[in-house]
Amino acid sequence: MSQLIRFLLVTVLGVILDLAIAFALHAYAGLPLWLAAASGFAIAAGANYVIHQTWSFRSGPLSMKRAALYAGVALVTLAVRVGIVALLERALPAAWPLAILVAGAGGSFCVNFVLSKWVVFAPGEERA
Template sequence: MNELLRFFIVTVMGVVIDLAIAFALHTGLGVPLWLAAAIGFTLAASANYVIHQTWSFQSGPRNLSARRAGLYALVALATLAVRVAIVVLLDRALAGAYPLAILIAGAGGSFFVNFALSKFVVFAAEPDTP
């Protein structure tokens, strides 16, 4: 199984948890949609780091690392910024209608940013040393 497929599987599981949390916070507790999206994303991203590090990117180092966790946190912030921007724009454009569809669109749009930065920055294979 290649890295993109493993990354996709982990990310889909994370997105389900992420969206469930965000949707419940927004519809059940009245949390603003952008904040609910940020909270759901943050909780799911924390779990995803561990799974990506130990399973998704097998060509790179497999042990957990504070340095890579920090890099992943920066990647998560960039991904979150893309996600929240999409959610805010769509929420305004659709006047608050279709919150679940808006959350899904934000997740989909941010997926590719997350994969590229994760693969080439956080979990890149370490160069061979002589």
């Protein structure tokens, strides 16, 4: 199975967790949609890092260096996600929160894969 397929599978599970948390925080806890999106993303990102390190990219044991790089990538990805959500929330009716969250997740997936593959889990980088 290729890295992209493994990354996609982990990310899909992460997005499901992410969106479920975000939607619940918005619908049931009354958090603003942008804050709910950021919260769901942060929780899922932590789980995704561990699985990407050990399975998606098979980069050996967990690494503090890679964890720090992944945190940086997560911040960039989060900025993309929240930006998309904020823009679409202004442009679309309030009846579309799940569609807005999904669009934000799609845009951030692309950024996350490219940065994860070529920055965090780059071939030939140290494994510790």
